[in-house]
Amino acid sequence: MTRKLGYREDGVEIRNRLGRRATERRFRLERTAFSPATDIEIRNLDACLPLFIAPTT
Numbered sequence: 001m002t003r004k005l006g007y008r009e010d011g012v013e014i015r016n017r018l019g020r021r022a023t024e025r026r027f028r029l030e031r032t033a034f035s036p037a038t039d040i041e042i043r044n045l046d047a048c049l050p051l052f053i054a055p056t057t
Helices: 045-052
Strands: 008-017 020-028
16 A cells, blocks of 8 residues: 555664564655645544644643
């Protein structure tokens, strides 16, 4: 799915995750490959805003 969205592989690293080997694959989306979706609808945004915006004092 990642590649279908335009992301390209940017490297692979082997990491230690809880004492076990884990493969980390990095992907990058170049600016020229990005095309914003125009069919997105956000519902119930007001209820979520406090989770993303720091309160003002």
